Amino acid sequence: xxxxxxxxxxxxxxxxxxxxxxxxxxxxxxxxxxxxxxxxxxxxxxxxxxxxxxxxxxxxxxxxxxxxxxxxxxxxxxxxxxxxxxxxxxxxxxxxxxxxxxxxxxxxxxxxxxxxxxxxxxxxxxxxxxxxxxxxxxxxxxxxxxxxxxxxxxxxxxxxxxxxxxxxxxxxxxxxxxxxxxxxxxxxxxxxxxxxxxxxxxxxxxxxxxxxxxxxxxxxxxxxxxxxxxxxxxxxxxxxxxxxxxxxxxxxxxxxxxxxxxx
Amino acid sequence: xxxxxxxxxxxxxxxxxxxxxxxxxxxxxxxxxxxxxxxxxxxxxxxxxxxxxxxxxxxxxxxxxxxxxxxxxxxxxxxxxxxxxxxxxxxxxxxxxxxxxxxxxxxxxxxxxxxxxxxxxxxxxxxxxxxxxxxxxxxxxxxxxxxxxxxxxxxxxxxxxxxxxxxxxxxxxxxxxxxxxxxxxxxxxxxxxxxxxxxxxxxxxxxxxxxxxxxxxxxxxxxxxxxx
Numbered sequence: 001x002x003x004x005x006x007x008x009x010x011x012x013x014x015x016x017x018x019x020x021x022x023x024x025x026x027x028x029x030x031x032x033x034x035x036x037x038x039x040x041x042x043x044x045x046x047x048x049x050x051x052x053x054x055x056x057x058x059x060x061x062x063x064x065x066x067x068x069x070x071x072x073x074x075x076x077x078x079x080x081x082x083x084x085x086x087x088x089x090x091x092x093x094x095x096x097x098x099x100x101x102x103x104x105x106x107x108x109x110x111x112x113x114x115x116x117x118x119x120x121x122x123x124x125x126x127x128x129x130x131x132x133x134x135x136x137x138x139x140x141x142x143x144x145x146x147x148x149x150x151x152x153x154x155x156x157x158x159x160x161x162x163x164x165x166x167x168x169x170x171x172x173x174x175x176x177x178x179x180x181x182x183x184x185x186x187x188x189x190x191x192x193x194x195x196x197x198x199x200x201x202x203x204x205x206x207x208x209x210x211x212x213x214x215x216x217x218x219x220x221x222x223x224x225x226x227x228x229x230x231x232x233x234x235x236x237x238x239x240x241x242x243x244x245x246x247x248x249x250x251x252x253x254x255x256x257x258x259x260x261x262x263x
Numbered sequence: 264x265x266x267x268x269x270x271x272x273x274x275x276x277x278x279x280x281x282x283x284x285x286x287x288x289x290x291x292x293x294x295x296x297x298x299x300x301x302x303x304x305x306x307x308x309x310x311x312x313x314x315x316x317x318x319x320x321x322x323x324x325x326x327x328x329x330x331x332x333x334x335x336x337x338x339x340x341x342x343x344x345x346x347x348x349x350x351x352x353x354x355x356x357x358x359x360x361x362x363x364x365x366x367x368x369x370x371x372x373x374x375x376x377x378x379x380x381x382x383x384x385x386x387x388x389x390x391x392x393x394x395x396x397x398x399x400x401x402x403x404x405x406x407x408x409x410x411x412x413x414x415x416x417x418x419x420x421x422x423x424x425x426x427x428x429x430x431x432x433x434x435x436x437x438x439x440x441x442x443x444x445x446x447x448x449x450x451x452x453x454x455x456x457x458x459x460x461x462x463x464x465x466x467x468x469x470x471x472x473x474x475x476x477x478x479x480x481x482x483x484x485x486x487x488x489x490x491x
Contacts, residue, residue, distance in 0.1 A: 170313060
């Protein structure tokens with residue numbers, strides 16, 4: 001397994017890393033000459049990124065080789081869930097006092113991402129091997145996190161901006177669910193636009209990261225394309241599930257059972 | 264028809280309603296007059312349960328509003344807001360909103376009712392126009408029609424003419440009086456304008472800082488003492 005995924009830290013790879021870093025010098029020089037002021041930020045970010053990736057690759061190497069990899073996968077995935085829920089909740093902010101974002105983001109992201117991942121595992125598209133489960137979980141949770149943030153931000157903003165309209169509809173006997181349906185649709189559609197646009201331009205404007213990585217690792221283009229499409233379907237399905245669940249939780253928090261808006 | 268017993272409502276740290284008592288007979292129009300912030304609008308919103316009271320009870324037709332299905336209650340107890348909010352779509356779609364969302368839709372009845380009520384409130388020539396393109400007075404007519412098409416028993420009017428110029432306000436006031444009297448509706452009409460309260464109300468309740476300080480016929484109220 002170790003050989004097949006080519007994770008060995010050899011001299012050849014380190015030389016390539018040093019050579020690739022020559023582009024970093026270009027960034028620093030351009031920043032200095034044009035007085036853009038990003039040289040310091042870039043340097044610290046690059047160093048931090050380097051250390052984080054080295055740490056991650058060391059961890060993954062250990063996990064991938066372990067007989068009890070799932071014993072590591074569970075805490076790693078749990079950490080992903082918690083970080084994704086927290087990050088999305090921070091993005092949504094505390095602008096709406098009645099809604100505690102983390103109570104919405106964490107379960108929505110978890111349910112949405114796990115739904116898609118487990119579907120692909122059950123259907124046999126994703127092998128139950130750490131090389132697949134861990135990085136794909138990262139992709140699913142990461143994308144669900146972004147979609148969750150976009151959905152909640154837009155939905156809460158639509159509801160706040162249309163509060164009078166919602167109350168006028170409630171006063172005419174509309175249910176809470178009915179009054180926010182159109183804003184829910186707008187928010188979900190809006191949150192999925194970037195991902196669907198990426199799918200639409202797949203292979204024409206850009207070759208996505210996962211497929212690029214597989215091609216560079218010597219996987220056949222057809223196999224890489226099939227995996228890439230599977231990844232996209234996973235991302236979009238986990239996104240839409242996350243989005244639907246998150247907006248449902250929002251409704252539960254901002255309306256009472258008597259269809260009263262308490263935002 | 265409406266019995267309000269000792270209701271209290273707090274919004275944030277502020278107590279808005281401090282033990283309101285009021286009875287309104289069937290077919291009666293009670294005008295509630297009070298300055299801004301006296302709690303008039305909050306009281307109306309409590310009656311059709313857009314907000315929940317913290318204490319006390321409100322009965323409509325002898326039944327506590329808490330025992331009604333809120334969706335059904337709001338069809339019986341219509342509420343017209345101070346500033347009319349138009350929904351997306353044309354005037355006809357706005358007027359028929361309450362019928363379109365009901366479970367038992369009847370397209371023929373809906374069309375007939377919309378045309379009838381649009382004639383009654385005087386917006387029949389705008390049925391296909393974008394509701395948001397209408398003037399304030401026309402929008403308030405649409406808002407009235409939208410509530411009346413559900414055949415409510417009670418109408419709660421939250422300063423329905425206050426955002427209009429005096430001439431349009433007078434026209435809308437007369438229209439509302441004609442509509443509610445022809446239907447023998449029970450009405451609570453909130454206003455800050457004493458002369459309007461005197462014109463429209465069979466009785467007047469004066470509200471001050473979350474309390475009703477007097478409820479009586481206009482001629483029996485010592486206005487100089489209760490409303491400065």
